[in-house]
Amino acid sequence: MTAPTAPAAATREAYPVALSELVEQGIDVVALDADLSASTMGYQFGEKYPERWHSVGIAEANMVGIGAGYAATGKTAFIASFASFLPGRCFDQIRTSVAQPKGGLNVNCVASHGGVTVGEDGASAQAIEDLALMTSLIPFDVIVPADFESARQAIIAVGKTTRPSYVRTGRPKVAAIYDRSFRFEIGRANVLRPGSDVTLIACGILVGIALDAAAHLAADGISARVIDMATIKPIDRDAVLAAARETGAIVTAEEHQTHGGLGTQVARVLAETLPTPVAFVGVDRYGTSGKWDELLGYFELTPGRLSAAAKDVIARKR
């Protein structure tokens, strides 16, 4: 693929853009925020379509219920907050009011400030459990886009299904990985770099870090495949199994606990079909303040750690 020329942008900036595009395409979108719209960027949609957007105040549980009620009348509902509060403050409401009605109601949760790159706000604002919670809800699609363009397309894609979904966006501006020629599909992984010795499977901000790690590994003579596994659920089994067959070693990398997120989904596919050595890179402790890029270093979500994990897992190949 051609190197994208788009400027660095935060994935959360894609949210209002995607919602507006959905409305322009005739989708009956309504959106809600819970007093964090300046951060989720939902307010920009509200400015454009005031009759389709409401702030419910600092009341995430109520927001979920309102979204479910909207969806019950046939609307395509979006609700937004920080990933630490959505689902953290309202998991039961999502489960009972959204997930359990037949097939799930069409409520799409777009949670910004995912992972630890929130920055200085510290541990309470750093979401490292949201993917575990949301992948446990049967009808939900769960997606963690890596850049603005994939986030824009992912949000449009979930707005066109009738299923509920969870899309995690991030706070910091990140380099573009895709250009407008990219076509996002729910449940389809993208191989960003070919490789034969090991596969780095990443989501969100770790995709760019995995690409850097692969470049480092190449300098050491190791051929690392890089897969953007934006859709955690339903996971692209074929891409995982091809990576296992063709490279024999897997590293998963995510801005989340290693329990219950991307790594867990990948490991399950492998355990069921083709047991393969896996190294899990993630965040298994609560955080601290710091600038977002300092935090990536603090939690060792770095090309260096991914490279080391790749070498370890290659050594475990039989």
Added chain:
Amino acid sequence: MPTTLAPVSVAELKDVAKRLRAHIVEMVYQAQSGHPGGSLSAVELGVSLFWNHLRCDPANPGWPDRDRFILSKGHATPFYYSLLAERGYFSTELLAKFRTLGSPLQGHPSMSAAPGIEMSSGSLGQGLSFAIGHALSGRLDRRDFRCWVMMGDGELNEGQVWEAAMAVPHFDLGDRIIAMVDRNGIQNDGFGDNIMKIHPPEMWRGFGWHVIECDGHDMAAVDQALSEAERPHEKPRVVVAYTVKGKGVSYMENNPSFHGKAPTKDQLAQALEEIAGGLK
């Protein structure tokens, strides 16, 4: 489109209430589980609503302009399912399947599992929020249906109720949402006053609502209270109905142990006899 059956006489409504009470105790007896107390307390509210106030069409439960009845106190399914069956949403024969394997009539309501079930509930405190979504959608689409939300008084312990209570006047939804509280004074662990003492009328007023209080077992009074709630007012309306948990069955009345317990065979016979004899 059919709407309400109004005006149905108080005498007729009382007959329906008796049938509902009989269904309730029979269902819970047959299932040997379920929640009779808070079902029996809600009967007059439900019957008055479904026969005289709710604009609905049981033959067309998805009618977009229908009024919504949202049972937020989801454990009151014996009441809810008998109400839907008696009003014609499905056969009363289905009531025998309550709480059985694979039945659409689960222990707590499962949205769309049977005609007329508007919302999945059972985890308390969520109905009013759900109603706000319906109501905002109705306003956006220029439809004038109303949402009637029934809550229990124990349920008012849940914080989400008050998130929603403050949002209804904020979004100016008073003509689209009417709340009802079944104030029976008993919750799962016992008397509400011992568990979490609350003052519903003051609380609702504090959140900007117009409170209409009534004797929840005086059918004429309930019917009047719901009529008052339908009339335009600068504030949203909540009907606080003072009720007796287990109403109509002497050994269940005001008895916390029948919040979620089934009667024995002898107790069922006694209950049916008392219900047939009518309310004291």
